[in-house]
Amino acid sequence: MSKEVMIDVVNLEKSFGKHKVLEDISFSVPKGKVIALIGPSGSGKSTLLRCINLLEMPDAGAITINGKTMDFGILSLRYRTTELAAFRAETGMVFQSFNLFPNMTVLENVMAGQRFVKGISKDEAELIARPLLAQVGMEGFAASMPQRLSGGQKQRVAIARALATNPKVMLFDEATSALDPQRVAEILAIMRELAQAGMTQVVVTHEMSYARDVADIVMFMADGRVVESGPARQVIEDPQEERTRDFLKHFHAGCS
Amino acid sequence: MNYHWDFGDVLHYWPLFETGLGYTLGFTLISAVIGMVTGALLTLLRRSGWKILSVPAVAFVEVFRCTPALVQLVWCYYALPVVLDITLSPMMAALLALSCYGAAFYSEIFRAGLDTVDIGQWDAAYALGMRPFTALRRVIGPQAFKIMIAPLVSQFVLQLKNTSLVSVVTVPDLVYQGQMVASATYKPLEVYTTIAIIYFAILFPITQVARILERRYHV
Numbered sequence: 285m286s287k288e289v290m291i292d293v294v295n296l297e298k299s300f301g302k303h304k305v306l307e308d309i310s311f312s313v314p315k316g317k318v319i320a321l322i323g324p325s326g327s328g329k330s331t332l333l334r335c336i337n338l339l340e341m342p343d344a345g346a347i348t349i350n351g352k353t354m355d356f357g358i359l360s361l362r363y364r365t366t367e368l369a370a371f372r373a374e375t376g377m378v379f380q381s382f383n384l385f386p387n388m389t390v391l392e393n394v395m396a397g398q399r400f401v402k403g404i405s406k407d408e409a410e411l412i413a414r415p416l417l418a419q420v421g422m423e424g425f426a427a428s429m430p431q432r433l434s435g436g437q438k439q440r441v442a443i444a445r446a447l448a449t450n451p452k453v454m455l456f457d458e459a460t461s462a463l464d465p466q467r468v469a470e471i472l473a474i475m476r477e478l479a480q481a482g483m484t485q486v487v488v489t490h491e492m493s494y495a496r497d498v499a500d501i502v503m504f505m506a507d508g509r510v511v512e513s514g515p516a517r518q519v520i521e522d523p524q525e526e527r528t529r530d531f532l533k534h535f536h537a538g539c540s
Numbered sequence: 541m542n543y544h545w546d547f548g549d550v551l552h553y554w555p556l557f558e559t560g561l562g563y564t565l566g567f568t569l570i571s572a573v574i575g576m577v578t579g580a581l582l583t584l585l586r587r588s589g590w591k592i593l594s595v596p597a598v599a600f601v602e603v604f605r606c607t608p609a610l611v612q613l614v615w616c617y618y619a620l621p622v623v624l625d626i627t628l629s630p631m632m633a634a635l636l637a638l639s640c641y642g643a644a645f646y647s648e649i650f651r652a653g654l655d656t657v658d659i660g661q662w663d664a665a666y667a668l669g670m671r672p673f674t675a676l677r678r679v680i681g682p683q684a685f686k687i688m689i690a691p692l693v694s695q696f697v698l699q700l701k702n703t704s705l706v707s708v709v710t711v712p713d714l715v716y717q718g719q720m721v722a723s724a725t726y727k728p729l730e731v732y733t734t735i736a737i738i739y740f741a742i743l744f745p746i747t748q749v750a751r752i753l754e755r756r757y758h759v
Contacts, residue, residue, distance in 0.1 A: 334663075337666075338666075339666060339667065365671050365672055369666070369669045369670060369671045370669065372666060372667060372668075373669030376668075379660060379664065379667075381660050383661060383663060384664075385661065385664065385665075385679050385683075387682040387683050397668040400670055400674050400678045401670055401674070445668070
């Protein structure tokens, strides 16, 4: 066995009503690698990300994460909420709009997964949460309410919260799109550190420099299909498909 | 006005008012509890995503929201026994009607409260691996509850006032006892003034507490 596969997606399909959002998506990500999903808005990349942790239920196909497989189709109905929750706990997700819990302090947000999903005591959860807050540079804000934080600070806490359940895969859904330019760099730096530490990541992003420099694989999507996929540098710098070239043209002016 | 106020006779019957007050408060509390539990259940059914559950729940809510409580009460007492071929005591009929009426409105309050919580909160809770009930209890519920406090209190106030209707089916609540006293003393002015004061003395503090809570959570 050469390289351990962390994520394996096979023939995934998803429609919203009559509108087909994902069509026959297949790809796999080796353990410890970063895949960047790029493409115009409406290309289905965010939906694909949300399908990976079942926030959207795929209509057909299969997803395997860390050796656990979910098959979709008529059979999806047989999955119990506990199974879905257990599958989701394998991944951590970071959202564009942060989605911190406003009824909890920063520390409680980071402890939420351990306490309410894994059922670990408050003291033990705190032992896990505090170092993670330090890791994202937010240890001084443990007692703050999320509403008082800036966007960049919120996103750091959100990353710590997602890491707290010890996920095997991190999913980033345009994690920097709602941030000021200076804050973008800070969040990207944290994501880069995670990648260097061997965390498998699926990143939906408009940051082409991150895709090129940090991602191992770049997948360009349009109209719910994979147009082009390959080694990051090659797809960004020497795309083979016309549509990929067109899309990347918009970015080359801004990113060097 | 030359009317000579005289509360002496009326206060002579004070024990009757006490009994009536007991019925009024008892009916309010019991029907509020049953109404809230049923209302919460209705809200869950409406949000279940299954039409076979949500459509009947919506129908129930709309029927009880769009008919007068008095009509429901009279219908439960006089018509329901005929339909189901059972006998219902005035108490049971009154409790049933008030609870269903309350349930419809509480359900609306719960639904509206849950709807104000951003959908991203569900996403974040699920993404951490929470099951729906855990997400509701730890994340969505506490946020929705703040928004629900004020409308819940005002619904409770309405519920207490609505219990006065049960006198129509001879449940001996405050109003019913007042009618008894009024016909015994021929002093309706004093009697109904006394009753109004008692209702006010109970409800005014509650509405003030509601106002404070509302301000605290600046809805």
